[in-house]
Amino acid sequence: MKARYRRFAWIGLGLAAVGIAVALVLSAFRSNLVFFFTPSQVVAHEVPQSRPFRVGGLVEAGSLRRDPGSLTVHFLVTDTAKTVPVTYTGLLPDLFKEGKGVVAQGRMGADGAFHATEVLAKHDENYMPPEAKSAIEQAQRGPESMPSLHEARAR
Amino acid sequence: MIVNWFRYSSPVSFYPLAGRLSRAFGVLAAGFTIAGLYIGLVVAPTDATQGDAYRIIFLHVPTAWMAMLIYLAMAFWSALALGFNTRLSAMMAQALAPTGALMAALALWSGAFWGRPTWGTYWAWDARMTSTLILLFLYLGVIALRSAIDDPRRADRACALLSLVGAVNVPIIYFSVQWWNTLHQGSSISFTSAPKMAMTMVEGLLVMTAGVWSYCIAVTLARVRSIIVERERGSGWVASLIARQGAR
Amino acid sequence: MSGFFAMGGYAWYVWMSYGAAAVAVIVEILALRLRRRHAFDTARMAQDADAAGPATRPLADLRSNG
Secondary structure, eight states, X not given: OOHHHHHHHHHHHHHHXXXXXXXXXXXXXXXXXXXXXXXXXXXXXXXXXXXOEEEEEEEOTXXXXXXXXXXXXXXXXXXXXXXXXXXXXXXXXXXXXTTSEEEEEEEEOTTSSEEXXXXXXXXXXXXXXXXXXXXXXXXXXXXXXXXXXXXXXXX | OOOOGGGGGSHHHHHHHHHHHHHHHHHHHHHHHHHHHHIIIIISOOBTTTBGGGGGHHHHHHHHHXXXXXXXXXXXXXXXXXXXXXXXXXXXXXXXXXXXXXXXXXXXXXXXXXXXXXXXXXXXXXXXXHHHHHHHHHHHHHHHHHHHOSSXXXXXXXXHHHHHHHTTHHHHHHXXXXXXXXXXXXXXXXXXXXXXXXXXXXXXXXXXXHHHHHHHHHHHHHHHHHHHHHHTTTSHHHHHHHXXXXXX | OHHHHHGGGTHHHHHHHHHHHHHHHHHHHHHHHHHHHHHHHHHXXXXXXHHHOXXXXXXXXXXXXX
16 A cells, blocks of 8 residues: 555544544533432432433432332432432343442433433442451441442532 | 763663563563462452452553553653653653553453443443543544654654643543542542552552553563664664664 | 352453453564564665665665554
């Protein structure tokens, strides 16, 4: 191949790379999907009304309900101050648990619930062997305690 | 003892030094990586929440750190090349780009295979992930720009500018988990607080990080030697180098 | 031993990550070898051409990418 054609090919590749990068930045940041909103922000109507967005927090303990005979689930997402009801139809990730972090993507419905199209489990940055974890839980039994709240720090 | 560092700023004297260092760091990389893999995959305990899926951390975190660090190093050498118009700095920047791109790609790849079993998705347009993807495209952009310009000195300047402009992305990646509510969790290891993981896990992470560091240094120095030969091939010392050892 | 490879049920994810890294390292090292050989070959050919005289230089636009 002639050096000139190869150069044009490289220029094309370079422009494509930079163009894709710029497109990613614009689309991701415009659509509010790079970060999530907290339930308090949802309750205060500080969220996009017409576009999908993400809401994140903890799945409130004891709030998970499954519709019989379907994959639809209902649960409450809380930031310990406010809660938002979430409806979702589909498979939940393995790490989805009551009392654990969750990030749901979707939009507010007319019924006041958040209709999620995707539910992701959010785990924290703590890693420990199972024995250590059960020891900690043993120690914590007594006063009602929430798991460490990364979301609370971020607020 | 005063070492005359400027002596090594010329390709002639740096070439043999780079060869010795590259071999030494190659040996270190092999040692650290084998030890780190052993600690991470065999010795370290299973995580209580994530099971064995968390073991991807021993690859993911060192490569992600390295992808950011190499970009900063590339920007540093680019600044030197622009400021002092030194040949070797530009060659160092040129040699770092492919390995940086590889590290960014590995961080994204291993992140996808970690995200799927834990979060429930291979990919999300999360601030951390999106900015890391942009880092990969910046690396690819620098490499493509270099190949698009025939005159090496002009290519040096263009790539240096792109590298320096792109450097704003690195703090965005690093602090994204603090600035925004992201799906990506915060740092388990930071300079400001105690590690948030079991001690064996920290050890595995640090040993693997040492391995990835050594690997990147070894590979970059080996690549800069080839770049020196490519770009100085008209000079007398390369001629005598070829006469002395040949291509092997 | 099979327990080690099973990775507690996460074998696909763990080994896809580490496997890709292993492949990437091997490919990068091979590419470096090729580049080094190519750099020397190109330099030697350019010199041979120079030695033969500046008029006969067929390799003027020999570029090295990669």
